[in-house]
Amino acid sequence: MAYDYEGLAVGGGTAGVTRNRTLVFAAALALAAHKDVQRPLGLLGGPITVEVRQPSGGVFVALPDQRRLDARVFGTPDMPRMTTGTPGVTGVPPMARETEDGRYTRMAAPSPFGDAHVVLPDGVLELTATDATATDAAATEDEVEMRASWKDGDGNTYEVRCCAMLATHGMEFPTFGGVVTNHILHGFTGIGTALMPSEYAYLAFWGMGEVRKNGEVVDAPRLVHGMLTEYVRTEGYRLATDEEVTPTRTHFHLMVAPFKPVPEQLTFEQDPVQTGFTLPNGMTLPFWHVMFENLEVDADRG
């Protein structure tokens, strides 16, 4: 297992990398029929426009942590699941998992997905997204305009804006033209990292955006993923297993992952986000994974 910046797990051994690249390529081939489509079909029943706002209150910022592993998603050492795909993007190689008494317990190294977090003040979210295009394609009618910001205790303002461009098709999993509504993601689905629980998303998007600190762009372009989902935290704000999800409550997740796509190679490269946010150990947080929970949601079809 290879480890890189700030202790994040970022790759497998040589054999694992080769195998995963092969599987990434296979997954990309599955989407290949869509990637050149210039006039994709629209959403049945017409476009859906969703507005999500957080007018006030703080946010939860995830810190690097070792994710508990759910047997429903990851199987057992004798019958592992979710092993394929780029490690850290969709794949979780068995060598990256800790075991005890014949079962997986937690990830061997920290990732952006776990229980550790900090609460920061003054979170504001303004998001308008339209899901018009149904499938992956070369072009899209989907649209996203998002501004999300929060502060730290010293008064610094952190902001993510999206999307200058949408990810109209995926390399390793579908992106549905950039925006998808009313779909299940993550966990056992293979759409996004398995380190998040399997969860119904009322809205999700993938696109290229920018990261700012105190109004200055500090990292761009960055792949930004946002989603309004059922509530996937439990007591103590622990990241839920599939069984612990609360289907009747929602929250919004913002993710700027420490990876960047390399489309010509059909792979992802490690690339820490220049967040400008300093962890207690003096290191810079290499990703943003931020939850907004004081939400106003509105949606219209047509």
Place this chain on the structure above:
Amino acid sequence: MNPTFHRTLGLLALAGLILLGVGLSAAAPEADAVVMMTNDLKFTPATVTIQRGQTVEWRNTSLLVHTVTADPAKATLAESVRLPDGAPAFDSGTLDPEATFRHTFTVPGTYRYFCVPHEGAKMRGTVIVE
């Protein structure tokens, strides 16, 4: 200085202090129990015991928005709310950081309440009215 004017000034000052005192007293009577709402999604203390007719004050000491809700119509999990027979439901609405909310309990029994945005994180508290 004119002694009459001096005496009048003194009486006005005294009246002002009395009025101010009454005003402050009316605005912020002592609560019988105080519960904090925290960043780690807890009501602290989780359980308070009061007498019938007494008042509980909730203080949002966190950076987050919380609610104090004991209304079955607003709960999505049955275990989030419990009201004694005959007790009216109550709900603070959105409480920004530093906001407070008070409720006076007139029906004895055990009340369980929750925070709407953090119901999934099991942010719940209990008031026992004797």
